[in-house]
Amino acid sequence: MRQALAALLLALAAAPAAAQVAPFVVTGDAVSAPLDGLAGDAGRGARIVRNRETANCLICHTIPDPRETFMGEVGPPLAGVALRLTPGQMRLRLIDPTRINREAVMPAYHRIADLLRVDPRWQGRPVLTAQEIEDVVAYLATLRE
């Protein structure tokens, strides 16, 4: 009884963490279906991309916004990215760029497996939720020039 209860509690505790990473199917270099079938919101995505605590995209990328200063240049400029990539291609690059290039420098934003020495505060959690990934994809899709 004790053991069964403990096992149940463990399972309950583990469930939300596993559920934090949405299942996805890779076709070529893209994930064409939105994660969990969610619709993205470009306005929210724009805020996520600028957030210095969470996504922190701007430590490595520039976006076409003259109000932003001290943007990074480790990754390519995101201006015009919608002309280069489909939403499905953007989605896979956000979920886990090492699926395209093992040496990728860009962090995997929706992955928890096979990471080493993750700080306890972030263990078992992806950087961005499925909804946030969809919001960022929606925002990137607006960068057409």
Place this chain on the structure above:
Amino acid sequence: MRHLVVLAATLMLGATASAGEVRAPASFLSPDLRALQDDPSRHPGWLWVDGGEALWREAPRSGRPSCEGCHGPIDGMRGVAARYPAVASDGALLNLEARIERCRTDNQQAPAFGYESEALLSLTAAIALRSRGLPVAVETEGAAAQHLAAGKRFYETRQGQLNLSCGQCHDENVGRRLRGDVISSGVGTGFPAYRLEWNTLGSLHRRLRACSLGVRATQLPYGAYDYVALELYLAARARGLPVESPGIRR
């Protein structure tokens, strides 16, 4: 001071080093910070140097000799910091801080200063200053070889929620901007360093903890073996570059 920081960032040159070349940290500093680093009369780190020189001469309450009592004037420490981390006679890999702590506890029979204490930072800075300008010359063979290999492994391993290895920033992206910073070769030759962001002097391990946190990896405790081995590997990468401690950093 705030203005200085902004100015420093604006003046910084975005020169990208060719892959594999490890450059001295001073070469990434803005002209202002570089001038400050070279000017003891304005460099805030000299407060710690002065404190360290006083501690060097001070006898502990245990009745045992002062550092000077055994070692003579602190100028005799010339070249020592350039050789650390080093393997001690009992086989342990010690960085300069740990070496000082050993003398404190074993030779002075006094309570350890503690990592990141003002006293240990001061003594470390005062001793490191005696190697300023001398080339880094750590031993990497013999007993040091296994520690070097451990440090190299740590350096090359992707880690943290952001899944980045040290080299993905400090080798592959040297000279590029990461937000307001220009990524340097990531060597420890300027530490302990006075960091404007800290508003105080800090050890190399404090800086390493910041980089660990930057990739959302576990911050190892000060003095942890993995950081000391990493420190040895960083020093091996920096071999021949001049010791800059105490450095000035953004």
